Amino acid sequence: MIELRDLTKRYGNKLAVDGLTFTVRPGTVTGFLGPNGAGKSTTMRMVLGLDAPTRGDVRIEGKHYGELREPLNSIGALLEAKGVHGGRRAYDHLLCLAQSNGIPERRVGEVLEMVGLQDVARKRPKGFSLGMGQRLGIAAALLGDPRILMFDEPVNGLDPEGIHWIRTLMQQLAREGRTVFVSSHLMSEMAQTAEHLVVIGQGKLLADTSMAQFIAENSRTHVRVRTPEPERLRDALVGSGLRPVTGADGALEVDGGDAPRIGELAAEHRVVLHELSTQRASLEEAFMRLTAQSVEYHAHAPGAPAAPPGAQPPGIQPPSGTQPPGTQPPPGAQAPPGEQPPPGTQAPPAWGTDWKKGRRG
């Protein structure tokens, strides 16, 4: 278990981490999300005692990192893929770590095998690809067979097989009852890996909730209906108090309507349907919606004007209570034809989508 209480870090004028209080629990993979510069890495560094908090506290199984007698046996971490002595052979790098933490040498071979680097054990990491460097970092994290694992962007540089492998590994570690805390910018990957989410923006806690609840609370679920008689279906839906809008491909989208009810309504009015499906929002949409106000580094499409700070990407509402008065579209308002992206394939906003600035490649 990792416990943060009012954890705060200030660098000069910059409040990088602002009063974070949450607990990372064992037995589950907890995803750590936030836009660029939100404070994720700073938080992780404070967990490991690499940065001192300005205020507040963080404990690992009730202790500060500095109080752990053999830290690698309590917490294994991957913070920087290339934080390895490039000239020392992979095996020797791990052996050094093992010896300074009272870990038997046989464990070095075991972890090299676990991460698939046994064939390059005698090679020097300076010749490793980014993915191999990640694997070596993960091997180091696993060395002490710790109860807690913390990974900062572990899938960075891994190929699809490697991404699948690390996902399976993290889920396996959590099933064994370990605490797994992982940051990632790959939303689709996080959606498949984590069960619990901690989301921060500009150093502040925005959400600490289950993956399912996070998506449900921060996104739009709607029913998509395609018919050769859209006007007749529209009239039937409106007549039943529903508010269909027309998508880019001419399909009708109904917020809050349940698919069986819409199907029955269509049958009553003898309207032929070609498609009737419930569209659930992705983690990415939910994340964009929640963090739109706290994105520090905005990208914008070439030629498009930069959005003012705090403005919303099109189609994304700010968290409740933060919408400036008078900026809500009227209920049921319909976008002009051609402006609604097809459901599930939200057209990229002019800015904000490309929120990862690729600082780590």
Ligand SMILES: Nc1ncnc2c1ncn2[C@@H]1O[C@H](COP(=O)(O)OP(=O)(O)OP(=O)(O)O)[C@@H](O)[C@H]1O
């Ligand atoms: N050593 C430092 N000195 C000054 N400012 C720092 C330092 N480390 C981080 N910061 C600032 O603190 C803020 C949080 O940075 P941090 O790297 O923790 O964010 P992050 O969420 O990990 O971002 P990213 O996803 O882009 O890696 C940023 O504005 C960053 O510029």
